[in-house]
Amino acid sequence: MNTHFNGQSFLKEIDFTPAELTYLIDFGLHLKMLKAQHLPHPYLQGKNIALLFEKTSTRTRSAFTVAANDLGAHPEFLGKNDIQLGKKESVSDTAKVLGSMFDGIEFRGFAQATVETLAKDSGVPVWNGLTDKWHPTQMIADFMTLKAHFGHLQGLTLTYVGDGRNNMANSLLVTSAMLGVNIHIGAPTGLQPAADVVALAQTYAQQSGSDILITADPQVAVAGADALYTDVWVSMGEQVDYGERIKQLLPFQINADLVAATGQPETIVMHCLPAFHDHQTVTGAALGQKYQLDAIEITDEVFNSPQAVVFEEAGNRLPAIKAIMAATLGDLFIPDSLF
Structure with a gap:
């Protein structure tokens, strides 16, 4: 039993x-x-x-x-x-x-x-x-989404770009390493995952064969990615200078150029939501207007593209x-x- x-x-x-x-x-x-x-x-x-x-x-x-x-x-x-x-x-x-x-x-x-x-x-x-x-319940939904799309998990490459120190980056790093998914984290040096989280992921990666790459170069991070993943750039309750954070993370915005840089025609795009992809929210509009941006962490074009699986992921x-x-x-x- x-x-x-x-x-x-x-x-x-x-x-x-x-x-x-x-x-x-x-x-x-x-x-x-x-x-x-x-x-x-x-x-x-x-x-x-x-x-x-x-x-x-x-x-x-x-x-x-x-x-x-x-x-x-x-x-x-x-x-x-x-x-x-x-x-x-x-x-x-x-x-x-x-x-x-x-x-x-x-x-x-x-x-x-x-x-x-x-x-x-x-x-x-x-x-x-x-x-x-x-964020463990999100992980089961996310890897369900990946498995439904690719038929398997082992050997896939998932790239997360943005704030690499938040709960989503932590969970994706460790879960990918556990399940044999190659995990790339693209984030500025000051926003990369904490050493203890990386060490934990590396322990599992040795067993599963997962490759871990943490880099401050967005192009290197996304190369070969089967899935691109991002999250909001400022977490709930976090007190930071928005302008400074946006300046740090703008090179990691998921836009058409970054998707093309994967070199993979079948790349899917994921986001745990909510997303500031347009000005249809109070926060998104305020940030967009203040910093002259149409979108923050992901462009509307990509968010609403056929490659994006964000609502299937949410439903999962x-x-x-x-x-x-x-x-x-x-x-x-x-x-x-x-x-």
């Missing part, structure tokens, strides 16, 4: 083995197919799920809510103004209370320490819906999160021979 997932939390990618991550990716693709065929899959019938949000969210909140409903569970949204988390009640005390009432807890917020404490003290599976360090957040919740809380039979 499988014990790989049962009752486990998913706080960062390395909580599971590469084989287990591969299972979650494949299970996510399977659950996506079931939903498309209108086949019910209520693996969490009668369970109650707490959704804790310190940070605002579109995709993560929507995906956890719909995933819980599709699986037969009851989600309860607890926003930062709804409970006392860390303000009038410690994270540990909150964890114990929620663990006595709920079967699983999702947390999206700032400190990785918060989600780790929730997992340690609640006694139920806890899922990291994003912290400042890692649902089956990815469904797979994670069902595997860890659904008492599924998963043969040990898979691992």
